[in-house]
Amino acid sequence: MESNELITVTSPLLPDLAELNVLLEDIWNRKWITNSGYYHKELEKALCEYLKVPYISLFTNGTLPLITSLQALRITGEVITTPYSFVATTHSLWWNGIKPVFVDIDPQTGNIDPDKIEAAITLKTTAIMPVHVYGKPCDTKRIQEIADKYGLKVIYDAAHAFGVEVGGESILNAGDMSTLSFHATKVFNTIEGGALVMHDEQTKKRIDYLKNFGFAGETEVVAPGINSKMDEVRSAYGLLNLKQTDKAIEARRHVAVRYREALREVDGITFMDDMPGVKHNYSYFPIFVDAERYGMTRDELYFKMREHNVLGRRYFYPLISTFSTYRGLESATPENLPNAHRMADSVICLPMHHALSDEDIEKVLEQIK
Numbered sequence: 001m002e003s004n005e006l007i008t009v010t011s012p013l014l015p016d017l018a019e020l021n022v023l024l025e026d027i028w029n030r031k032w033i034t035n036s037g038y039y040h041k042e043l044e045k046a047l048c049e050y051l052k053v054p055y056i057s058l059f060t061n062g063t064l065p066l067i068t069s070l071q072a073l074r075i076t077g078e079v080i081t082t083p084y085s086f087v088a089t090t091h092s093l094w095w096n097g098i099k100p101v102f103v104d105i106d107p108q109t110g111n112i113d114p115d116k117i118e119a120a121i122t123l124k125t126t127a128i129m130p131v132h133v134y135g136k137p138c139d140t141k142r143i144q145e146i147a148d149k150y151g152l153k154v155i156y157d158a159a160h161a162f163g164v165e166v167g168g169e170s171i172l173n174a175g176d177m178s179t180l181s182f183h184a185t186k187v188f189n190t191i192e193g194g195a196l197v198m199h200d201e202q203t204k205k206r207i208d209y210l211k212n213f214g215f216a217g218e219t220e221v222v223a224p225g226i227n228s229k230m231d232e233v234r235s236a237y238g239l240l241n242l243k244q245t246d247k248a249i250e251a252r253r254h255v256a257v258r259y260r261e262a263l264r265e266v267d268g269i270t271f272m273d274d275m276p277g278v279k280h281n282y283s284y285f286p287i288f289v290d291a292e293r294y295g296m297t298r299d300e301l302y303f304k305m306r307e308h309n310v311l312g313r314r315y316f317y318p319l320i321s322t323f324s325t326y327r328g329l330e331s332a333t334p335e336n337l338p339n340a341h342r343m344a345d346s347v348i349c350l351p352m353h354h355a356l357s358d359e360d361i362e363k364v365l366e367q368i369k
């Protein structure tokens with residue numbers, strides 16, 4: 001008999017409750033529960049080390065670092081970005097009064113196609129905001145060459161790229177800044193949370209002011225900042241979760257290996273392989289359905305899986321460029337974004353997390369095979 005248990009696309013990595021209680025007691029004793037406390041500082045330190053980055057600033061979620069990075073770099077006018085992402089990427093531009101300019105993606109990686117960026121640059125372009133979608137690294141070298149040639153800033157939305165490295169170096173060191181999300185659904189989570197990664201102390205200081213209303217000391221406000229601080233409870237929770245992240249990524253890798261092994265034989269289903277020289281985090285496992293060869297459309301498969309309690313997700317469908325806020329933009333036409341449309345119309349992200357059992361994995365595969 002089939003089990004009624006839902007196999008969800010992800011499941012949060014949770015710290016040991018007894019260990020968390022010890023830290024909570026300490027926080028209670030300290031009576032310092034937010035505004036850059038002890039655990040906030042400790043987590044920033046631990047993350048710099050784990051992620052191999054020089055400076056990091058914690059945030060209360062993964063959307064506010066996007067918005068704040070644009071403020072900090074004083075980005076205006078137009079920003080070139082990808083339509084194939086979670087809607088927060090483009091919303092951060094909107095919240096800064098910036099016009100998003102969508103560029104199509106590379107069909108192999110799902111990331112912005114560097115070959116199409118130059119044609120989208122105008123006199124108003126001030127920055128590029130690519131996304132390492134599913135944690136697959138963008139072509140950061142090519143993007144930087146273009147940015148340098150035209151004097152543009154680059155802010156990477158690295159919400160999916162926690163711990164991803166290329167040639168032994170963190171992908172988070174590319175561009176001018178990178179943002180992270182520590183949402184419950186991510187490889188590393190602080191329930192809600194996020195961060196900005198930067199290269200120098202001066203920028204870190206400025207970001208720390210901006211996330212605390214612009215305060216630079218008790219009586220001085222240096223910029224119209226916002227409140228996007230992470231509290232002590234979530235910082236402590238994050239410290240504990242960081243200790244088990246490597247193990248969780250290894251468990252995810254095990255899932256990816258089995259999925260690939262089984263799906264290589266299924267006609268009409270494709271997926272992404274590991275990239276040479278890249279340390280992946282296995283944050284998502286997207287498959288792409290070719291309806292003709294597979295004999296079923298993506299949506300037919302998606303709903304059939306749901307009927308059997310396998311809850312994949314169609315990340316990232318619909319494309320951001322099709323939402324009412326953005327579809328009026330000249331760059332939002334389907335003719336400008338054929339690869340992004342093809343990917344959004346064929347994708348299902350399979351359940352992918354540390355707690356999937358071998359039985360769960362086989363159940364997911366059964367639905368597809």
Ligand code: T4K
Nearest residue numbers: 008010011012061062063085086088159181182183184185
């Ligand atoms: N940039 C990119 C590229 C992003 O992908 C995101 C967020 C951001 C920026 C913004 O970062 P944040 O401000 O969110 O930190 C989820 C997440 O809410 C969102 O963080 C994430 N990307 C996006 C891709 O996915 P939903 O609406 O699909 O999540 P939800 O609530 O349907 O959860 C999915 C599944 O996860 C559930 O079916 C079961 C499981 N789950 C979820 C939660 C919240 C649990 O088991 N426990 C939980 O507590 O958006």
